Structure formats: structure tokens, C-alpha cells
Amino acid sequence: MRKVEQQQGVEVGVSPEAGRRRFVQGAGSAAIAASLAGWSAGAWAQAKLTVGVIYVGPRDDYGYNQAQAQAAAALKKMPGLRVVEQERVPETTDVQKAMASMIVQDGATLLFPTSFGYFDPHMLRMAEKFPKVRFAHCGGMWTQGKHPMNTGSYFGYIDECQYLNGILAGHASKTKKIGFIAAKPIPQVLRNCNAFLLGARSVDPKITCQLIVTGDWSLPVKEAEAVNSMADQGVDVITCHVDSPKVVVETAEKRGIFSCGYHANQSALAPKGYLSGAEWNWLTVYEQHVKDALSGAPFRNFVRGGLKEGFVRMSPYGRAVGEAARKQAEATRATMMKGDFIIFRGGLKDNTGKEVIAAGKGLIQTDPVLESMNYLVEGVIGKV
Amino acid sequence: MNDPGWMGVLIAVLGGALRVSTPFLFVSLGECITEKSGRINLGLEGILVMGAMAGYGIAYLSGNPWLGVLAAGGAGLLLGLLHGVICNLQRVNDIAVGIGLMLFGLGFAFFLGKPFVQPKAPNLPSLPLGAWSDSPQIQAALQVSPLFLIGLALALLLAWAFRHTRWGLVLRIVGDSADAARAMGYRVDLVRTLATGAGGFLAGVGGSFLSLHYPGSWSEGLSSGQGLMAVALVIFARWNPVHCFYAALLFGGASSLGPALQSVGITSGYYLFNAAPYVLTLAIMMTTCSPRRTLAGAPGELSIVR
Known part of the structure; x- marks a missing residue:
């Protein structure tokens, strides 16, 4: 109307x-x-x-x-x-x-x-x-x-939260196989997938991450199929980057595997298997812009921030998160809050064996190079 | 788990076929009835979504998913009757009405469905037909919905009824030659309206499967064209309910091919595999439709073959 x-x-x-x-x-x-x-x-x-x-x-x-x-x-x-x-x-x-x-x-x-x-x-x-x-x-x-x-x-920089999700996943996974359901292979999505695996590998470097690309932002049947076929292959922790993670989280719960949320808090959908989730906190940004507009201050053209700036946050830890996982995630989060945690360290290889970040040259979160990421890191099973 | 490769894909596609095919099956059976009477209802996509919404809403409010299924069928019936009644008017094109109904059904379902996006409705149970196997993959693949079995029974029943009952015969006469039906004293418009209503009922039930079983929740992006693909599927199945069942399984399997292949590490070409159901639809259309001949088994009164 x-x-x-x-x-x-x-x-x-x-x-x-x-x-x-x-x-x-x-x-x-x-x-x-x-x-x-x-x-x-x-x-x-x-x-x-x-x-x-x-x-x-x-x-x-x-x-x-x-x-x-x-x-x-x-x-x-x-x-x-x-x-x-x-x-x-x-x-x-x-x-x-x-x-x-x-x-x-x-x-x-x-x-x-x-x-x-x-x-x-x-x-x-x-x-x-x-x-x-x-x-x-x-x-x-x-x-x-x-x-x-x-x-x-x-x-x-929501990949910080996906890294923390990865730590929880690394502790929760028994099969050492985790999964990521992506809508489209664009830089933001790849960055999340890579951070998720790197977080899990900080727990156990043998963990691999299966990537499934559905092809569009909202395809509920295909997302449910992706969860089911990954669960069939022994994947036991799943997260995603699609517009509405509802179906992914619900289907994972039905299959009895763990899930990490994305975008918003989905813990109500999976009381047993929800570990935590990467959430946006856009109010920080909205308020900033509103204040500037009210006071007539110049418009901030390029605004970026992560956990430290309060742009993103984690869902409360789920029931399935153990003590060791909680400890490691909290410690990492504390470093991120100080602003000196590096997710993409020097010497990083992609999953074809090529070195994508030169040795000794870790990329800090604000580096714009990260916003054009076009590779999957070693350990992700998938193709861009 | 020593061979995770092709066996895994096979099981996943089989499981996917069982999980994904049910909406295709119900919508195509419904469309089969409608088309047998000589009309095409392209609005089934809208009816499917309306059914999904109504089913979810009623299941949530009443706490009983089976009531939801009935409500979905009821909503579908009303929309189907609407299509039937409008098409009874002089010189109304059933395809145009169908497109209108599709848009109306989608919009109306989104409008009414707003309050049901967040709450969680009880889902339909599934039957563990794979309990005999120790393989968790096979157990998961054979979690079959009762609706799937009802659909299978319905396909057999319809196939029998079209051939061996008076109702089936009347339906086919009306669909093949309206003049002959009139000469025999049957009320053509009434039969067609009822057939479209029945088709709507089944499409609505198909929608409730989406929202109440798999994927199992109501959202505005729930259907990705299943209602439209099912119309193509009826033509592929040559208006034969049993063939509709096979075709629905084929489409279900095709839908799960993309994720299944990626999950075992076959990662190149996923755009193509994800598009499999749509490619299949196109291929069917290209191989079965020719301007030089009419389709075998097509009802004679159907506007696309007339």
C-alpha cells in the first residue's frame, strides 16, 4: 500500500x-x-x-x-x-x-x-x-x-566474529569437518568463510571446512539441502552467509549438529546446537550518522569498524559451548577489542597452494586489500 | 565411510529426491486434474505460497500441523475456485487469469504472512523408514514425510480414477471436447471450475509441505518457482499422474544435485549443477514441444495445444 x-x-x-x-x-x-x-x-x-x-x-x-x-x-x-x-x-x-x-x-x-x-x-x-x-x-x-x-x-569487520565462531566450532567438532554455506562467492563472503576456518584451525590445524555455494541470497530449499548433504558427509558444525540463516540453523538442529549464527541472533531456533553467532550492531553506525546530521557536522563517507568499535558482536554462548572453548574465544576477543589481533597473517596460502599474503606481512583488519579477497585459504574445500 | 564419493552423492540425491519432490508432486497432480478438464492454471505458484502461509499460520495458532495442512488446502481450494469462476466468463483467457492469480497469491500471502515469519509452528512428523540400516546417511535420507506417501497413493488413485470411474470419464470428455460434453448434457463450466478448485486444493497442500515439513518454516522467499516448474512437469509427464510422480522425483533429485556434489568436494561448475532443475525444465520444453505436432495425450481443449 x-x-x-x-x-x-x-x-x-x-x-x-x-x-x-x-x-x-x-x-x-x-x-x-x-x-x-x-x-x-x-x-x-x-x-x-x-x-x-x-x-x-x-x-x-x-x-x-x-x-x-x-x-x-x-x-x-x-x-x-x-x-x-x-x-x-x-x-x-x-x-x-x-x-x-x-x-x-x-x-x-x-x-x-x-x-x-x-x-x-x-x-x-x-x-x-x-x-x-x-x-x-x-x-x-x-x-x-x-x-x-x-x-x-x-x-x-564481521569476520572477527566468524573467527570466534570458528574457535567454538573447532572445539565442538568431533569429526574435524566443519561447513560453510555461502550464497555467492563475493569478497565479503569469502572473507567470512576463511576467517571461520582460520579460527577453527587455531584449535586444531587438521580441521577442514566444506564450502557449499547455493547461488543466491535466499533459497530456503537449497540451503536445507546443503545442510543435509553436509551432515551426511560427517560435517558437524555449520555456519553460513545467506540473507536469512533461519533455515540453515533450524535444519542443522533437526539433524543434531552444531550451528553458528550470522547477521542476527538465531539462538531461539536451535536451543541445543547453537554455539554462538556473528551479529551486526548497526545502531552504533546509525547513531553516529544521525548525530552528525543533527549537528550539521560533515558526513562521514567511509565508516568501518569491528568488535572494538561496537559494529559487530557475538550472540551469547550456547549450552553446548565448553569451558575450554569459552576461555579461548574470550581471550581472542579481548585481543580483538584492543584492536591488535591479526586474522590474516603473513605466509597464508590459498587452497591451491599459492601464497596469498607474503610471509611476515600480516594484514590488519582495516587493510582495504582484504575487502577484495578472491581466494579460499588452505583447508577450505571449495572453489571460488 | 570408506567411499565417501559417488555412493554419498547417490544417497544424497536419493534423499533429496524424497525430501524436495513432495511439493512438485502435489502441485503437478493438482495441475494434472485441472488440465485434464481443458484449462491451465498458471497461478499455482501463488496458490503454493498462499498454502504455505495459511498452513504455517493455522498450525501455529492451533498447535496442530495437520490442521495447517487442511487450511492450506482450503486456501488453495478458494483460489482455485476463483480462477475457475473467472474463467467461466465469456472470452476470458485462462493463462492471463493464472498470471494474475499468481501475483495476487504471492502478494496476499506476504501481506497476511507478516506476523508468522518470526514464530515457530509445530512441524509435521516424518516416518523413519531407514531404521533398518545402521548407516546414518541412509537413515537421514529415508526420513519420509507422510505427505509424500499420501501423494504417491493419490497419484495411483488418480491414474485409476481417470480411466475407470465415471467422474474421470466426464473430466476427460470435458477436457477433450467441450462440444461433445455439452451434447451429452454435462455442464462444462461447472466441471472445469471444480477441477480447478481441486487442483488448487492440492497445490495448497503442496505449499504446506514447504512451510511445515521441509524446509519447515514460513518466509517470503520460501518457494523458488516450484509452482511454475510443476506446470512444466505436467506436460513432461504427459498428463499421466503416475508419470507426474516420477517426474517430481527427478526434479527433486535435480534440485539436490548441486549441494550434494559440492559436499563431497566436486566444486567446479556449481552454477551449472545448481541450475539443474531449471535446465531440466527448458530441456523438457525443447524436446517435447513442437509447432508441427500436438502432444500425445494432451487434452484437446487445452489452449496451448488447440
Whole structure:
């Protein structure tokens, strides 16, 4: 309903009200537009800032979108803030319409388009059209000089959590075979898979990790099949990087094997086998951007952080996590919190035997080279 | 476990065929009934998803998964009847209505299904037919849902009923020649509407398998085109319910081929293997459809062969 309403306003653009708003916008003051839109909507007369959040899937998917929506829900509680949301927006010109209508009709001046594919060209095009609006994108590679200054990207080093997941998996696994279910072999996914195995190998260097690529972000039947066929092959701990880990975690529980969550907390789905999970904590980022927008501080174009910065966090440890595992994970986490833990150390080989990081040259988490990872480390059974 | 390779793949594909095939089976049996009456219902994808949602919702609210299955069938029945009634109007194209119904079913299911994404509904039980084996792989592969067995029984029953009952005969007459049926005093529109309703019922039950058994939870991305593929499958099966059963097994096995091969370490070409069911659909269409001849066994009134 909402989507239709908004699209009409933008596409047709003939209703006098939309025209008036566009005129005000054109006159140059986004603030007036915001207050006008707020005033005409009636209920939000005091809103100082309107924030728009756009999701590619449903907000309650136990996964990627839910993690973003939780932060948006927390924002709603902040005084003087109005949050407009739209879910299930495909990575097509649809998202341009969604952004335009949030800006023109709702008066949003800070947008969070949260899906990877929104960045180029959709968000960049809208950023040119609305230079006073701040666009904070999740996961893209914002580059100085190449992309407009009112756009930016935020992301978190969630591979730190996957490394900790790996430590727990390494302790829990009896067969020394762990598994990773990936949607697509893109750098962020490969980095997680590699960190998961490296964590497990810090417990026992003989552990191998089976990778299964399903081919898309949300394919429940195929994800369930992947869990089943790995369980058949003796894999006894599984994690994943798909949009909604719900099916993976549930199927693992049904098969009686361990699982580590991703994106959000899935412990309720697998009370027996859930070890822990890598969760986003986007509120940290959202709050930062909101504060900047309210105070008029310059927009932070490139925002990154890990455990230390509070961008990511671990689910509470599950029942199956033993004392030794807990100790090692906590010790590693403490080093990560200090900011001097290196996951990708020098002399690292990929699974074809090639050295991918030169000996003695470990890559710190903030190194942008890691954001273009295109290999699987030694011990991962799979192919990019 | 001394030979984890091909034997493992075989067991995984077999298990996958048993796990994944049931929705295909129910939707294709339903479509088989509908098409036998001379109409095509392309909206089964929407009905499948609607059934998945309704089944999950009712199972959650009532605590009984079998009530959920019935509710799914009921929702499917209503949507099927809707298709049937609309198509009774003059000069209405059943394919266009089907596409409309598909979009309506998807959207309506997402709209109503919002509150059921988070809660956990009770799942259907499964029968441990592999208890005789000590191999955990075989035990896991033979965890068969009762719905699968019901589907198998239904396929046999339908095959018999099409041939040997009065109802089956009426259905086939209406599907093969509306004029002949009218001349004999049968009400063509009524038969077709009921056939589409029955097809919807079965498609709804197929949807409840997705949400209540495997994968076993409701989400908006639950179906990846099973409803549409099942329509292709009916043509492949030549409108024969028993062949629908084999075809459903084949499609189920094809769906699990990608993950199964990767799990034993055959990692190249996974895009191709993952696409296996879709490639299979295309291949079937290309080999079975020709503009120069009609399909053997096709109901004569079907708009695609007329």
C-alpha cells in the first residue's frame, strides 16, 4: 500500500501537493521541506530529522534485513527523529523511486539504502539529484574523488566474529569437518568463510571446512539441502552467509549438529546446537550518522569498524559451548577489542597452494586489500 | 565411510529426491486434474505460497500441523475456485487469469504472512523408514514425510480414477471436447471450475509441505518457482499422474544435485549443477514441444495445444 502511494507521488508527480513539495525542495531548503512534509502529515510536527531506511528483503528475516531494522527501530525511540522504512525493494530502478519518494514526500535528509546492489548506479544517481541529502550505504566501496561527497558507505569487520565462531566450532567438532554455506562467492563472503576456518584451525590445524555455494541470497530449499548433504558427509558444525540463516540453523538442529549464527541472533531456533553467532550492531553506525546530521557536522563517507568499535558482536554462548572453548574465544576477543589481533597473517596460502599474503606481512583488519579477497585459504574445500 | 564419493552423492540425491519432490508432486497432480478438464492454471505458484502461509499460520495458532495442512488446502481450494469462476466468463483467457492469480497469491500471502515469519509452528512428523540400516546417511535420507506417501497413493488413485470411474470419464470428455460434453448434457463450466478448485486444493497442500515439513518454516522467499516448474512437469509427464510422480522425483533429485556434489568436494561448475532443475525444465520444453505436432495425450481443449 505504502509503496504504491509513494510511487504514484513520484512517478506521476501531478498532484498539487507533490508539486508544491518539489518546488520547496527546488527552492533550496531541505529543512523547510522536511518540516513541511512533517507538518502536512500531522503527527510529527516536532521531527527535526527524517531518516529513511530501505531494505531489500522483509524486515523480520532473522538475518541481514532484521539486523538493519533493529537499528532503525532503536532510532525511532530517539526524540525529534522520524523514521520511514520500506522493505522488499529490489535492486533496480525501484530503489531510486523509493529513495526519491522518501526525500520528496517524507522529507528525509538522511538515507540508509542497506543492500549491496543499491549503490551503483541507483544511489549515486539519486545523490546527484539531491545533493543536500546524506546517503549512507551498507557494504559498498566508497572511494574519494570517484563518488559524490554526500554519499558514503559503512560496513563492519564481521569476520572477527566468524573467527570466534570458528574457535567454538573447532572445539565442538568431533569429526574435524566443519561447513560453510555461502550464497555467492563475493569478497565479503569469502572473507567470512576463511576467517571461520582460520579460527577453527587455531584449535586444531587438521580441521577442514566444506564450502557449499547455493547461488543466491535466499533459497530456503537449497540451503536445507546443503545442510543435509553436509551432515551426511560427517560435517558437524555449520555456519553460513545467506540473507536469512533461519533455515540453515533450524535444519542443522533437526539433524543434531552444531550451528553458528550470522547477521542476527538465531539462538531461539536451535536451543541445543547453537554455539554462538556473528551479529551486526548497526545502531552504533546509525547513531553516529544521525548525530552528525543533527549537528550539521560533515558526513562521514567511509565508516568501518569491528568488535572494538561496537559494529559487530557475538550472540551469547550456547549450552553446548565448553569451558575450554569459552576461555579461548574470550581471550581472542579481548585481543580483538584492543584492536591488535591479526586474522590474516603473513605466509597464508590459498587452497591451491599459492601464497596469498607474503610471509611476515600480516594484514590488519582495516587493510582495504582484504575487502577484495578472491581466494579460499588452505583447508577450505571449495572453489571460488 | 570408506567411499565417501559417488555412493554419498547417490544417497544424497536419493534423499533429496524424497525430501524436495513432495511439493512438485502435489502441485503437478493438482495441475494434472485441472488440465485434464481443458484449462491451465498458471497461478499455482501463488496458490503454493498462499498454502504455505495459511498452513504455517493455522498450525501455529492451533498447535496442530495437520490442521495447517487442511487450511492450506482450503486456501488453495478458494483460489482455485476463483480462477475457475473467472474463467467461466465469456472470452476470458485462462493463462492471463493464472498470471494474475499468481501475483495476487504471492502478494496476499506476504501481506497476511507478516506476523508468522518470526514464530515457530509445530512441524509435521516424518516416518523413519531407514531404521533398518545402521548407516546414518541412509537413515537421514529415508526420513519420509507422510505427505509424500499420501501423494504417491493419490497419484495411483488418480491414474485409476481417470480411466475407470465415471467422474474421470466426464473430466476427460470435458477436457477433450467441450462440444461433445455439452451434447451429452454435462455442464462444462461447472466441471472445469471444480477441477480447478481441486487442483488448487492440492497445490495448497503442496505449499504446506514447504512451510511445515521441509524446509519447515514460513518466509517470503520460501518457494523458488516450484509452482511454475510443476506446470512444466505436467506436460513432461504427459498428463499421466503416475508419470507426474516420477517426474517430481527427478526434479527433486535435480534440485539436490548441486549441494550434494559440492559436499563431497566436486566444486567446479556449481552454477551449472545448481541450475539443474531449471535446465531440466527448458530441456523438457525443447524436446517435447513442437509447432508441427500436438502432444500425445494432451487434452484437446487445452489452449496451448488447440
